[in-house]
Amino acid sequence: MTAPPEDAPGEGPPVAVRTTDLHKTYSGPRGDVPAVQGIDLEVAEGEFFGLLGPNGAGKSTTIGMLTTLVVPTSGAAQVCGLDVVRRSVEVKRRIGMVSQNNTLDNDLNAFENLEFRGRYFGMSGKDARRRADELLEMFTLQDRRKGTPFELSGGQAKRLMICRALVHRPEVLFLDEPTAGLDPQNRVNLWEVLRGLQQEGQTIVLTTHYMEEAEELCDRLAVVDHGRILASGTVEGLKDSAGADTVISVSYDGTPPEDVGKLRERSGIERVEVAGEQVRVFAREPDGVLGELVAIGAAAGVGVTDASQLRPSLETVFLTLTGREYRD
Structure with a gap:
């Protein structure tokens, strides 16, 4: 996979995420299946950026490549100025990821899920416990600190997953369909949480197939289908440029x-x-x-x-x- 030179500090506006002609093709018994076909993206630091498209559009595969979980077939991707293939370990240290499915450790309670994540990222026990308390309070989960994932509602579990992704203060937070399966009230409550994170300077990249969600949250977004970007920009800009x-x-x-x-x-x-x-x-x-x-x-x-x-x-x-x- 070819890669452009990594970002040099001070050149142009700060870019948190950049892809160049990014491709991913899966091979199977029925032949090659192109999932992502030449995506070019730039996400600025502090921006709330959305990938909007139907299921199967290639959004999750794109997020998978940006978070080092999926190896690109060709093209290049950088997160925090680091190539996601050549410097994958460093990228992982600087990002947070919340997947569609519940990935909490069922053998740990809410507090322990956060404490152990902090220790995994090299925090001392004292700092990890302090950070866990801080996040539980921030996400109004203090009363569930001893609850196991089985005892949490869908909305509480999703908030805890976001807490866990934020333990090590990542530079970029990736959210893959974060409100899928939530009822309308929990969805709106989670929107408020995400708005608050961005107001504090957090860079967020979101995938969603809910158009209302993209319009409500995103500074800019890209409409994706069949592994390609059909259009990108602000909501109002998209309406104008696409001639809606x-x-x-x-x-x-x-x-x-x-x-x-x-x-x-x-x-x-x-x-x-x-x-x-x-x-x-x-x-x-x-x-x-x-x-x-x-x-x-x-x-x-x-x-x-x-x-x-x-x-x-x-x-x-x-x-x-x-x-x-x-x-x-």
């Missing part, structure tokens, strides 16, 4: 009338897609389009079974970029 349209969708109870194709000639309509019994219209000027689709169906004797209108958002950015429904 209002998406009007109508499902008929039969074959869509041919007249729906005439909408392509209407001013403010970017494109019209017909798939089965569904028609999707991408419009810069959406007023009246939904009513016209209903009227076209009625004139042809075809009823409407479902209809929706999505105003410009991350969801419509995704639809505009890919021309298909977002996958859970």
Whole structure:
């Protein structure tokens, strides 16, 4: 794997994470499967950066390479100015990682999970215990200090996993689908915790398939699918650059009338897609389009079974970029 020169101090804005033409291909009995296909990223120090995409888009594989768990097939990745392959041990010392699955030690209570992690990173017993107490208080888990992972709720376990990742004060915190499986209340509570961390200067890289989560938390984000970045930037910048349209969708109870194709000639309509019994219209000027689709169906004797209108958002950015429904 080729790698560019490692970052020299003082050159340009501080960069916490950088990838260059990063690839990962898995080989199996059915042949090669490309998981990541040439991703270029830069994450600044103190930034909250998100990788947004459906399951199977390549987000977790990308995080795996950045955290040294997955070896890239080609390209290069640097974290804290260190090559993730050639200097993997040093990278591990400077990052924290929270995976999708619960990886807490079930034989230890909450306090011990943190204390032992501190000792693993070379802290003295006194410093490790002090840091464990500090984090339990910060994440409102003091009353669960003696609880085992089996005795914690899903939200408490996720907070404890973040505590454990922060024990050694990492420069970059990686979160892979951190709120997957949490109920809405715990999800919102965790958002507040993560906002607080960033306000204190923590660099955070998040993967998520929740568009609301990405929009709520991230300074910048990249929309990823099929191992490629489709677009990246701020939420508002993505809406502008991707030309996010209002998406009007109508499902008929039969074959869509041919007249729906005439909408392509209407001013403010970017494109019209017909798939089965569904028609999707991408419009810069959406007023009246939904009513016209209903009227076209009625004139042809075809009823409407479902209809929706999505105003410009991350969801419509995704639809505009890919021309298909977002996958859970």
